[in-house]
Amino acid sequence: MSIKDVISLPRNEDGIAAVIGILKQQFGERFQTGEAFRAQHSHTTTYLTPQLPDGVAFVETADEVKAIVKVCAEHKVPMIGFGAGTSLEAHVNAPAGGISVDFTRMNRVLEVNAEDLDCTVEPGITREDLNTYLRDTGLFFPIDPGANATIGGMTSTRASGTNAVRYGTMKDNVLSLKVVTANGEEIRTASRARKSSAGYDLTRLFVGAEGTLGLITSVTLKLQGIPAAISGGVCTFPSLKAACDTVIMTIQMGIPVARIELLNGLQMRAINAYSNLSYPEEPTLFLEFHGTDETVKLQADQFREIAAEFGAGAFHYTANTEERNRLWKARHNAYWAGRALLPEVNGGLSTDVCVPISRLADCVAETEEDIAETGFLAPIVGHAGDGNFHVLLLFDEKKEGELARAEAFMARLNARALAMGGTCTGEHGVGQGKMSFVEAELGGALDLMRQIKTGLDPDNIFNPGKIFRLSKVGD
Missing domain, CATH: 3.30.43.10 (Uridine Diphospho-n-acetylenolpyruvylglucosamine Reductase, domain 2)
Structure with a gap:
C-alpha cells in the first residue's frame, strides 16, 4: 500500500x-x-x-x-x-x-520567572511571538524549527531545529506540562525545578507523544540569556563529504557553535533564485556563534582553521545583524525555495533522518548517489551539528510510477539511516507518514508504547492512527 x-x-x-x-x-x-x-x-x-x-x-x-x-x-x-x-x-x-x-486562541504568556530562566505559556503561542514578548527581559527561547510553529505543537512533536546543536531539542527545554487526560482532568507533570527524582518522568512521556495521550494546556520552558554578541558566516566546500568532515571535526574539538547548517549545491541554487542571493552553488555550511565579542571571533577563527584543512573556500564572516538575518531568512525559506525549483510539479516529499555524527558524511554521500541514480531533483539541507538532514524529493504524482519510485527512495533512505545506527526521523515526528519505518526502528518497544497508549487512552480518542497501529499487522 x-x-x-x-x-x-x-x-x-x-x-x-x-x-x-x-x-x-x-x-x-x-x-x-x-x-x-x-x-x-x-x-x-x-x-x-x-x-x-x-x-x-x-x-x-x-x-x-x-x-x-x-x-x-x-x-x-x-x-x-x-x-x-x-x-x-x-x-x-x-x-x-x-x-x-x-x-x-490559547496564546498567552502566563508567567515569566526571569531569575530562574523559565516561563509558562499556553500551547497556542508561536515561538516568534514568545521571543517578541521576552525581548525586554534579556531572555529568549532558543528552539527554532524554521517554521513559526506553536509551542504546543513543538512540544507534541519533540521539535528541534537550527539551534539544537547548542541548546538541545524540546525534550531538553520543557520543564513541566499541564495536560488534560482521557477522564477530562488536568494534571501537572512536574514542578519548575531544574531536576527531580520524584516518580516517573511524565513530562518526557508527553513531549513527543504527538497528542496521542492527552491535550496540552500549558508548557513551562527553560529560557536562555540573549547573547551579548552573535556572529555568523558562510563557507563553501569542494564536496559534501568535506563539509561533513568539517562539521564532525568542529564538534569533536568542542567549538560551541550555536548553528551549523549543511546545504548541498542544488539547495544553494534554489536559495539564490528564491531569495535573490548570489552565493556559490556548491556544498555550503551556514554558521552562527553566540557569546561575547571576543569569544565569537575566537570560535570563528577556530572554525576557519578546521575548514581550511578540508579544502574549504573563503569563509565569509559577519557580525552585522541585518546581514545575518538575511542569511538565516534564506535558510528558513529552504523548503519553499526547493519547491520553486519545479513549480509545475505537485509532488513534494519532505523527509528527514538523523544518524550519529560520525556517520553523517557517509549517509549524505550515499543519499546523493541514490538521488543521482534515480534521476530525481532533490535538494538536501541539514542540521549538521547533530547528524540530522532533510531531503525534499520533487516528483510528478501524475506521471505513472513516479509516486512508487519516490516512496521506494524514501524507504531506502530510512533503511540507510537505521543501518548506520540512526533514526527514521530526527525532528519531523512519525504522524502517519513514518509509521512503517518506526516499526522497523523500534521493534518490540512498540508493544510497550501500545500498552501505555491503551492504559492512558483506552477508547483511543486522542489523535488516533498516529505513530503506530494499536494492533500489530497480522493480529
Whole structure:
C-alpha cells in the first residue's frame, strides 16, 4: 500500500453527531463544521492524503479543553490537537473523523520567572511571538524549527531545529506540562525545578507523544540569556563529504557553535533564485556563534582553521545583524525555495533522518548517489551539528510510477539511516507518514508504547492512527 493512502479507522457516526450538537451549543461561532474550516485543519503540507475532521473547536481556556475532552470521552469521539498546522507527517489528519481542537486562541504568556530562566505559556503561542514578548527581559527561547510553529505543537512533536546543536531539542527545554487526560482532568507533570527524582518522568512521556495521550494546556520552558554578541558566516566546500568532515571535526574539538547548517549545491541554487542571493552553488555550511565579542571571533577563527584543512573556500564572516538575518531568512525559506525549483510539479516529499555524527558524511554521500541514480531533483539541507538532514524529493504524482519510485527512495533512505545506527526521523515526528519505518526502528518497544497508549487512552480518542497501529499487522 502506498504511504500516500493513509490509514482510515472506523467512524462513530452517532457519537460524532451527538458531540457536534453539544459543542455547537457550548461554543456558538467558535465551533465550525464548514468544509473550508475542516480542510484547513487537515493535513495539507505534503503529498499525504488529507483526512478532514467533522468539526473545529476554537478553545480559549483550559476549562474549555476539559469540557471538550469530557464530552468526547463520553461519546467515544476522537480529538486532534491543532496548532499552526506546519507538521509534515499528517499529524493533524482525522482518520476516524472527530473534533479538531484549535489552540491558536490559547496564546498567552502566563508567567515569566526571569531569575530562574523559565516561563509558562499556553500551547497556542508561536515561538516568534514568545521571543517578541521576552525581548525586554534579556531572555529568549532558543528552539527554532524554521517554521513559526506553536509551542504546543513543538512540544507534541519533540521539535528541534537550527539551534539544537547548542541548546538541545524540546525534550531538553520543557520543564513541566499541564495536560488534560482521557477522564477530562488536568494534571501537572512536574514542578519548575531544574531536576527531580520524584516518580516517573511524565513530562518526557508527553513531549513527543504527538497528542496521542492527552491535550496540552500549558508548557513551562527553560529560557536562555540573549547573547551579548552573535556572529555568523558562510563557507563553501569542494564536496559534501568535506563539509561533513568539517562539521564532525568542529564538534569533536568542542567549538560551541550555536548553528551549523549543511546545504548541498542544488539547495544553494534554489536559495539564490528564491531569495535573490548570489552565493556559490556548491556544498555550503551556514554558521552562527553566540557569546561575547571576543569569544565569537575566537570560535570563528577556530572554525576557519578546521575548514581550511578540508579544502574549504573563503569563509565569509559577519557580525552585522541585518546581514545575518538575511542569511538565516534564506535558510528558513529552504523548503519553499526547493519547491520553486519545479513549480509545475505537485509532488513534494519532505523527509528527514538523523544518524550519529560520525556517520553523517557517509549517509549524505550515499543519499546523493541514490538521488543521482534515480534521476530525481532533490535538494538536501541539514542540521549538521547533530547528524540530522532533510531531503525534499520533487516528483510528478501524475506521471505513472513516479509516486512508487519516490516512496521506494524514501524507504531506502530510512533503511540507510537505521543501518548506520540512526533514526527514521530526527525532528519531523512519525504522524502517519513514518509509521512503517518506526516499526522497523523500534521493534518490540512498540508493544510497550501500545500498552501505555491503551492504559492512558483506552477508547483511543486522542489523535488516533498516529505513530503506530494499536494492533500489530497480522493480529
